Amino acid sequence: ETGVTxxxxxxxxGMTNKKxxxxxxxxxxxxxxxxxxxxxxxLELMFVYSLEERxxxxxxxxxxxxxxxxxxxxxxxxxxxxxxxxxxxxCASSQDWGTGELFFxxxxxxxxx
Amino acid sequence: xxxxxxSPPDLILQEGANxxxxxxxxxxxxxxxxxxxxxxxxxxxLFYIPSGTKQNGRLSATTVATERYSLxxxxxxxxxxxxxxxxxxxxxxxxxxxPGTRLSVLx
Numbered sequence: 001e002t003g004v005t006x007x008x009x010x011x012x013x014g015m016t017n018k019k020x021x022x023x024x025x026x027x028x029x030x031x032x033x034x035x036x037x038x039x040x041x042x043l044e045l046m047f048v049y050s051l052e053e054r055x056x057x058x059x060x061x062x063x064x065x066x067x068x069x070x071x072x073x074x075x076x077x078x079x080x081x082x083x084x085x086x087x088x089x090x091c092a093s094s095q096d097w098g099t100g101e102l103f104f105x106x107x108x109x110x111x112x113x
Numbered sequence: 114x115x116x117x118x119x120s121p122p123d124l125i126l127q128e129g130a131n132x133x134x135x136x137x138x139x140x141x142x143x144x145x146x147x148x149x150x151x152x153x154x155x156x157x158x159l160f161y162i163p164s165g166t167k168q169n170g171r172l173s174a175t176t177v178a179t180e181r182y183s184l185x186x187x188x189x190x191x192x193x194x195x196x197x198x199x200x201x202x203x204x205x206x207x208x209x210x211x212p213g214t215r216l217s218v219l220x
Contacts, residue, residue: 033208037154043199043210056207088154098206102146104156 002026006091006105014113015081021108023074023091031097032074034066035090037107043090049074050097081112115140115204117211125217126190134185134214136200144203145176147185150213151196159185159198190218 004025013019025032034046048056049068063085065077074091091105116139126132136145147159160167160174162183167174171190176183187194197213 042212045207048207090154090156092156092208094208098203098208099144101158101161102201102208103158104148107154107156109154 004091004093004103004105006089006108008108009106010109010111012111012113013078013081015083017081018077018079020078021076021089021091021110023076023105025072025074025091025093025103025105027093027103029093029095029100029103030071031094032068032071033092033094033102034074034076035092037088037090039087046076048097055097078110081110083112086110086112115142115202115209117200117202117209119198119200119211119214121214122212123215123217125219128190128192128218128220130190130218131186131188132190132216134187134198134216136183136185136211138181138183138200138202140204141178141181142202142204143178144208145178145183146201146208147174147183148199148201149194149196150199156199187216190216192218192220194218 031050036044046060047066067075089108094100094102118137120135148156162174162176164178171188173186199213201208201210
C-alpha cells in the first residue's frame with residue numbers, strides 16, 4: 001500500500017456511541033494531522049502530531065480524542081458526538097511539521113444521528 | 114496569522130475551455146501547494162510549488178513568491194476537472210488553506 005489510508009470511509013453513529021477513525025501513512029513521514037471539513041466550509045485543522053507527540057490542539061472539544069501510537073498510525077476517538085459534528089474528517093501527513101508536501105487520505109464521512 | 118484568498122469562488126466552464134485560478138497570501142511563504150478535491154471528498158495533490166513554474170499535462174502552475182500569489186492554469190478543461198481547488202501555504206508551522214474555487218465543467 002502507498003500513501004495515506006483512512007478507515008472507515010463512511011460512518012453513521014448515534015450521539016451515545018463510541019467509535020474511532022483510523023489513519024495509516026506509508027510515506028515515512030514524521031507529522032500527521034486531523035482536519036475537519038463541514039459542508040461548504042474551509043478545512044479546519046484539529047490536531048497535529050509530530051514524532052508521535054501532540055503539538056497542536058486547535059480548540060477541539062474533548063469529545064474528540066486523538067491518539068498517535070507510532071509515527072505511522074493516527075486515530076481519532078469519538079464519543080457523545082453532536083449532530084453538528086457530522087462532517088468529512090481528513091487525515092494527512094508531511095515529512096515534518098509544516099515542511100514538505102502534505103498528503104491526504106481519502107477521508108472518513110461521519111454522520112451523527 | 115497568514116491569510117489566504119482564492120479567486121474566483123465559483124467558476125462554470127464549457128468543456129474544452131481554459132481557466133486561471135488565483136491564490137493570494139498575506140505573508141512570505143516557502144511552501145505552497147495546489148490540491149483538487151474530487152466529488153468524493155479526496156484531496157489530490159496537483160503541485161508543490163513554493164516558487165517558479167511547473168507543468169503536468171493540461172495543468173500548470175506559477176508562484177511569484179515576491180508578489181505573494183500563485184496561479185493555476187487549466188487548459189482544455191474536461192468534466193473530470195470539476196470539483197474544488199484549494200491552495201495551501203505554511204504559516205508559522207501549520208498548513209493554512211484558502212477557501213477554495215469551485216469549478217464546474219459542463220459537457
